[in-house]
Amino acid sequence: MSQYASLLIALPLFGAFFIPILKRISKSAVMPFLVLVTLIQTGIAAWVFNEVYITGKPIIIMAGGFRPPIGINLYIGHFAALFVLVIAVTSLLMTIFSFKAVSVEPKDKYAMLFLLLMLGATGMISTGDIFNLFVFMEITAISAYALIAYNKTGEASEAALKYIVLGGIGSSFFLVGVALIYGSLGTLNMAHIAQLAHLVNPTVAKAGLALLIFGLAVEAEQFPLNAWAPDAYQEAPHPVTAMFSAFVVKASLYAMGRVIYILSAVEGWSSILRLLIILGTLTVIIGEMSALRQNNVKRMFAYSSIAQVGLIAVGLALGTESGVSASVFHMFNHAIVKALMFLAVGYVAVELGGTEINKFEGLGKRMPVTAFAITVGAISIIGIPLFNIFWSKMQLILAALNAQYTWMVALILGASLVEATYYIRLIHTIWFKGEGEKVKESSVLALVMLLLVALIIVIGIYPEPFWNVMQKAGSDIFNVAQYIKNVPLMGVSP
Amino acid sequence: MNELALIVFAPLIAGALAWLIDIKGIREIIGVLGAAVPLGYAALLYQKVNGGLSFAINLGVFKLTFALNALNWFFLGIGALVGFAAILALVSTGRDSYEWLFALMSLSGVLGVFLANDLMTFFIFWEIMTFASFMMVLHYNKAASLKYFLLSVFGAYAMLIALGMIYAKLGTFDFAQIQQAMYKEAYAVAFKADTVFSKGESILIYLLFLIAFGVKAGMFPLHVWAPDAYSETNQSYAAMFSGVLSKTGVYGFIMLYLLMGTRLAIELGGFRSTTKFGYIIAFLGGLTIIVGGLLAALQEDIRKLFAYSSISQLGYILVGIGVGTALSMQAALFHALSHALFKGLFFLIVATIVYRTGKTTFADMGGLAEKMPFTFAMAFVAILSLAGIPPLVGFASKWVLFEAVISQNLPVLGGMVFFGSAIGFVYLIRFTYAVWFGQRPTDLDNVKDAPLSMAVAMAILALFNVILGIAPGLVARELNKIFGKEVIGGNLYVLDLGFGKYNALAILIYLIAGIVIAGIIYFMGAKARRVPVTDTYQSANPVTMDYNLTIRRNFFLPLKETLAFWLRISFDKLYHDIGAWIEDLAEVLRNYIYNGSVQSYAWYLAIILLILALWGV
Amino acid sequence: MNPYYFASIALILIGLYAILAKRNVLKMLVGLSIMETGVNLLLISVGYVSGRSAPILSEGITPDRAVDPIPQALVLTAIVIGVATTAMALSVVINLYEKYKTLNVEEIRRLRG
């Protein structure tokens, strides 16, 4: 029965392939079909979520019926179950937003690319095989290239070009890493690699791990490699940006975390981790500093999202279980908050025709619900208690201090001071500056925004149930021995 | 629900309700009820103070624990009382539900800080209080609120790092456990055994806590946010803001003493008769008194004057804490109470004046004594109490403080404290002269007296000022209960420090006698006749009413000229320049790194590969 | 140094050099596809076992006479991914040229800061 979880991959694929046929039948049925598919996907994801969290055992999907490492297996553990649900729900909300936000013509192509972006992220999170991770990473990347350039303006093409060149280099070197790992171990299944990791020759292991992490770091927006991200976030259609910052980046972050911990038996492991922590801290600082004097609010949120991603990467690279669970909790919180804020900014851009800061003056009077959503999002990102990001940021900082990285924490807190500045300036511009006549806000989107705001406040006030889920998800990544035991490896005689 | 939880969360829930039900009448009632609950319970819990009442919520991520003991009951009393008075006054000056939500949220934050039993809860409610009070200031002025928020969050993050270091080494947040661990550390240091925290780390933790609590208490180098924040917010909220929220900084310093006092004392050694680390706090406190007092005298805006005076009064408390003996600690607590009372009263008076006249600078005020007699009476009580005139609580606490400082023969601190009280008197003359006496501008003729809600609030605080002034023994008994031993002797009306006595009742009797005699002379003897204002100043040459005779502007111009050199060094400008410099750095960094060309981005990738190649190989 | 490894690394580096040094966007994309070809060659050469032939088990070829089939399967996928990336890149460049009228990397810099 549990093999039906493979519908998580089959359904969006079936939907995407079915759209060209559906387009022949009735052109206007494409978008509603998109909502239907994401709705069913959410249903399946919810079923998988409580299946995994009730039985406590991960679902292992063996494609083609062959046991790993012979066949490819999907490992839907605590983390994958949680985040597949996050992906499905965010995509559902963004399809609703796409009705209003996407006006550029070939909408059926947009729907196909939208579904495949969701598929790529879901695949990346649930796969249990390194090369399959590469394939799903490419699916996410290429559909992201297409979606970023979708608006067909000069700037959109420029942003997409940057992402293609950098993404191309990153994935090529990722493949070199896979070649090295396969060359020395002879297997591609993650659990099998984790089992045999100690047999790898030190130089190959170090180089392989470094290249794998380099490839993933380009997608996961670490400091110098994230130069494509601000442009891509700014130029992509609004629902795509929200999806991008909510889960596409998280998928590559998770992949990086998974690769780090399955190769933890490798000899040069701690030096690469320290490099990753330095990169992560630099990402936070440069991300926050660059957002300081932005007059395009969408680009400002892009930089802030990059900074939070850097914080998550630091959490992952700490090498302690509390660090990993804290970064998973931060991923979850950040996904909600950033989905809300990019939805709100997108909606403002759709209604008022642009995301420059002067469009936001007096927003409190013109679009009260959207202004309220942005304010709650901004306040929770700064890290104020009674909101959700506070708990995960606190856990991250305590975990970092536990791992004796006092200087890193001081720099990160300094950066979040900078973050507080530009968010407060935004809040002040929205509520206490400028005038404007009232704009009628669509009730559906208002409802979606209020739903997300309610979720933020609920997690902020009583984080206990969420934290238990996060700890299980964190140990799912960190505890590699358990991971190897869960995957039914066939004893392949060397 | 446990009483402690009710005390802490009642204002927050009331604030949220008031914000949701945005109807003019109901919102006020809910708000006042929300503020009354903590006051009521604080009184109720008086007997059960040492009953070890505690309450804990398990939030999964952290366990929030609250506990009641003699010390935080004392601070709880201050917070609840002045908080209730401020919320009562907010009824008339409150503009919209936004202010009700955040005023009550900050009250809830303060009470949470006082009742917290572990460092993490302390930090969480500290952040809630900072955020709520920031939102009150943001409502009025962005620059002031931004400066306030950044400095206080800077302090909060300093505390977070210290807290994190303690948690990393000791694995716990709980006050009691940390206290024991620090005692063990102290002995280990004494006998040169190996310790969990190195000397450098304990100094770092001390400095971080110093910054964190210094910011909140408005200590000298970190006080720049206070004048703007206190003046740029709803004036009745300012009463709570300066009266209660600054007490959290004081409470923090006392926590620092309780947790790490012995360790730091042994570690850093002594200085004259106090500990070195204590003397730093005391000296900075002394500087705060002088700077606060001098700047207060030179202010043109009534709100700014009281903001600076509030900072300088806090300097007294810091000196009391810094000296570090049991007597000086009790003096500091006593002065914390009296400061909250008379400063709260002063800000309520300012709120009434601003509410009624709409003016805030001295130049366009004057001669309000006839028009607002009740407020003037309240102001009179407050002035006496702040200046330290015997029958009121201000004198009692200042007297104990002076005794404490002198008995430890610390000449420099003693000098600062005395200078401070002199300066205190100076800016009070400025206030009374410019606002109450002198010639009333024509447009203030139809000014009415304080509205009922503000009058009641002021009356409550004035009453306490008088009662505790006459019977300081009430407070002394509570303070002794906190310290467990008889530090300040004497019964209800007499404070006996062993080397000095103060009989409040006797002085009151002499005062009443004096007033009676003065009254008799006034009515019977001298033919007192009303003298028109114009007569007193121009030595009898003809002058008309519309010419402004009273010196309301630049009252202390000579003082300003003498201090001109010192006034140029302003920490406010320093912080502003640092901020601007960081912003320019950010601008340069952003344009240099994200310069838009794909090739340079590809170069970044190549550089990272190079680093991997060189480091990884 | 085995010639196949040497060739594959050389191809990867030539591709990287083209991306780093060439000013025309199309040349960069050519460099990108050269790099992908180099990586595919590397994948294949990792799987080669000297003295054995293609893994098609018709008559005469027994399992111990065949080369490792997995890298060849991986390369099939990698080639298609290379094609997809290049196709996407070219269509983006077509749009870019239509709007910017230039292919010089230095001039494509409207999104910065």
Add this chain to the structure above:
Amino acid sequence: MVKRIFAIVFILIIGFWMAKALDQVPFGQDRMLVGKYYLEHVKEETGAVNAVTAVVVNYRGFDTLGEVTVLFIASTGVAALLWRKKRKRTAKTEGSVVLTTGARLLLPFIMLFGVYIFIHGHLTPGGGFPGGATIATAFLFLYLAFTVYEVDHKIFEPLEGLAGVGYVTVGLIGLAIGGYFLFDWIWQTWGIGKENIGRLLSAGFIPIIYTLIGIKVGTELTGIVDNMIKEPEEGGQ
């Protein structure tokens, strides 16, 4: 000029690093682990003679599913990005006589050869992708020869979608019958063609999948060629 020198220096260092890493993976040594299992069990578990095809379709079927999706994204993306209201072919020079007659003559044979490649995927080298590419070259041949020839999107896109839907349905049938997604139910449960390994009708659902892939790749690559050749009208968006 300095930039080029730096680039070369960087590249040499990176190259040296990768070479050092690769030295530890000696060339030509038999390090097969999972590969050995495939070679020994390919005949009885999948019935395919060509081990690579068996690995591509059966053992690692998920990769191929992903790969087909990647190509589908490429063709959709190209279509989405180059979409204009009115587009037409602007080729001026008609193909020479040799080219046009050659096209008419050779077209069926190229098509036939492409079909041959993906039908015999499980026996001879090459499979769905090379077969599909050959078919696409046939269409390209027509584009080169005739300036007016255009592929009709009304037919090609649904065909492409149909092939994709077919592939996923095959996987779902495997899920329904064998309990596992992409399970080779023809070979493993029904056991058809077990006896004639090496001949056409063998190797379970590999021929079916490769035919679907062949059609899909053919139509997609032709779609990409068509989108790239057409020029937008002046009034285009």
